[in-house]
Amino acid sequence: MDKIRLGRTNLMVTRSGFGALPIQRVSFEEAKKILRKAYDNGINFFDTARMYSDSEEKIGYSLADVRKDIIISTKSHAKDKKTLLKHLETSLKNLKTDYVDIIQLHNPDELPDPEDPEGLYAGLLEAKKRGMTRFLGITNHRIDNAIEAANSELYDTIQFPLSSLSADNDLKLITECKKRDIGVIAMKALSGGLITNAASTFAFLRQFNNVVPIWGIQRESELDEFIALEKKPPVLDESMWAIINKDRSELAGDFCRGCGYCLPCPAGIDIPTSARITLLLGRSPYKDFMKDDFKEKMELINNCIECGHCKNHCPYKLDTPNLLKRELGNYKKFYAEHKND
Numbered sequence: 001m002d003k004i005r006l007g008r009t010n011l012m013v014t015r016s017g018f019g020a021l022p023i024q025r026v027s028f029e030e031a032k033k034i035l036r037k038a039y040d041n042g043i044n045f046f047d048t049a050r051m052y053s054d055s056e057e058k059i060g061y062s063l064a065d066v067r068k069d070i071i072i073s074t075k076s077h078a079k080d081k082k083t084l085l086k087h088l089e090t091s092l093k094n095l096k097t098d099y100v101d102i103i104q105l106h107n108p109d110e111l112p113d114p115e116d117p118e119g120l121y122a123g124l125l126e127a128k129k130r131g132m133t134r135f136l137g138i139t140n141h142r143i144d145n146a147i148e149a150a151n152s153e154l155y156d157t158i159q160f161p162l163s164s165l166s167a168d169n170d171l172k173l174i175t176e177c178k179k180r181d182i183g184v185i186a187m188k189a190l191s192g193g194l195i196t197n198a199a200s201t202f203a204f205l206r207q208f209n210n211v212v213p214i215w216g217i218q219r220e221s222e223l224d225e226f227i228a229l230e231k232k233p234p235v236l237d238e239s240m241w242a243i244i245n246k247d248r249s250e251l252a253g254d255f256c257r258g259c260g261y262c263l264p265c266p267a268g269i270d271i272p273t274s275a276r277i278t279l280l281l282g283r284s285p286y287k288d289f290m291k292d293d294f295k296e297k298m299e300l301i302n303n304c305i306e307c308g309h310c311k312n313h314c315p316y317k318l319d320t321p322n323l324l325k326r327e328l329g330n331y332k333k334f335y336a337e338h339k340n341d
Contacts, residue, residue: 001042001230004209007183009135009156011071011101013212016226017045019187022218024053031058034220039066041227047159047185047214048095049075049106050087060096073102073157073185075139081123088132102157103127104137107261107315111138111148121154139187141259141315143170150176161188161259162211163195164204164244165251178210189213192258194251194276196283200243202229203236254318255279262310262320267303271310274298275323278330289331290339301328 003012018038023031035046035058046063048055056074063070074091078084088103105112105120112120124136137157140146146160150173160173163186177184186205195201205213217223234240256275265271273280277298281289288294301324310320 001044002233003044004212006185006212007156007177007210008181009102009183011135011183013045013071014043014230015206015212016043016230017047017185017212017214018043019214019216020046020048020055020059021052022216023058024055025218028054028058028061032062034217034223035059035062037220038217038223039063039070041223042230044069045071045073045212045214047073047187049077049104050091051075051077051106054094056091056094060094064096067097071101072097073104073137074100075104075106077106078120078123080120081118081126084120084123085127085132088127092132099131100133102135102137103133104139104157104159107139107141108145111145111152114152114154137183137185139185141261143173146173147176150180150182153180153182155182157183157185159185159187159214161191161257162186162205162213163189163191164201165191165195165248174208174211184208184211186211186213187216188257188259189215191251192256192272192276194255194258194279194283195247197243197247198225199229199234200240200247202226203234203240204244206233207236250282251279254316256318256320256323257316259315261313261315265310266307267300267305269300269304269324270297271320271324274301275318275320275327277327278334281331281334286334286338290335290341295335298328298331301325 002015004015006013046059048059076084076087078087092098114121127133135156138149138155139159141161146158149155149158158177174184189201205211215226258272260272262271304321306321314320
C-alpha cells in the first residue's frame with residue numbers, strides 16, 4: 001500500500017488511514033476482525049480519541065502485538081495541562097502502549113496560549129518531554145482556527161474536514177500546511193455519509209501529496225471498498241469531476257455534517273441523523289427510514305426543550321433547533337408519500 005510522509009513528523013503513513021470513531025459501535029471481536037484485516041492489508045495509520053468511548057481500548061485489544069509496526073494518533077478534549085496529561089495516561093493504558101505517535105488537541109474553540117504554563121500547549125510539550133508522544137497535533141472544524149494553527153507553526157499535524165465537497169477557502173489549508181511542512185489529516189472525507197461514491201472523494205483527495213484521509217470504518221464491507229480503491233486508485237478525470245460537481249450542486253449551502261458535537265441531547269434526539277434526514281432520504285436506500293422505530297425517533301424532535309446545547313456546540317454555527325423542525329416536516333411529507341412503497 002502506498003505511503004506518504006506526514007509533514008515534518010517524517011512518519012511514513014499509508015495514504016489511506018483508519019478512522020476509529022465508528023468502531024465504538026461494534027463489539028470487541030468485530031472491531032478486532034476489522035482492525036486486523038486493515039493491518040493485514042497494509043494500513044498502518046490508526047486515528048482515535050479519548051472521547052470515542054471504547055475505541056482506544058479496541059485498538060489496544062486488537063493491535064497491541066504489532067504496535068511497533070503501526071502509527072497511532074489520539075486526541076484529548078481537555079481544557080488544561082493537568083487534564084490533558086491525565087487523558088493521555090488513560091489513552092496509553094487503553095491502547096496498551098507507552099507512547100502515541102501523535103497527540104492532538106480535540107477541536108478546541110480557540111487556540112491555546114502557548115505561554116500559559118498550565119495551559120493546553122504546555123500540556124502537549126510536557127507529554128512530549130515525558131516520552132508519552134512523539135509529535136503534537138490539533139483538530140478543528142473551523143477554518144479560521146485551522147489556518148491560525150498552521151500559521152503558528154506550533155503543531156506538527158492539523159486534522160480538518162476535507163472532501164470533494166470542500167470549499168476553496170477550506171482547501172487553502174492544504175497549501176498553507178505544505179508551505180510549513182505540516183502534515184494534513186483529512187477527517188469527514190465522506191462528509192458524514194452524504195458522499196455516496198467513495199471513489200470520487202478518494203480521487204479528489206489523492207491529488208494532494210500532503211493529505212492523509214482517515215476513513216471512518218465500521219463494517220468490513222466498508223474496509224473492503226477502501227482496500228480495493230488502494231489497489232487500483234481511481235483517476236480524477238472528467239467522469240469523476242462530473243460526479244463531484246453533481247454532489248456539489250445537490251449539497252450546496254449549509255447542512256449537517258454529522259460530526260456529533262451537538263450530542264448528547266437531553267431530549268434524546270439523534271441530531272446528526274435527524275438534522276440531515278432529507279439528504280439521507282435522497283442519497284441512500286430509504287426503506288430503513290420508513291420503519292416505526294425510526295419514525296418514533298424522528299418524532300422526538302417535538303420534545304426539543306430549546307436548551308441551546310446543540311446550537312452552541314455546532315462547529316458550523318447551524319441553527320440546529322430550527323433545522324430539526326424543518327427536517328421533521330420534510331420527513332413527515334416523505335413518509336406520507338412513501339410509507340406504502
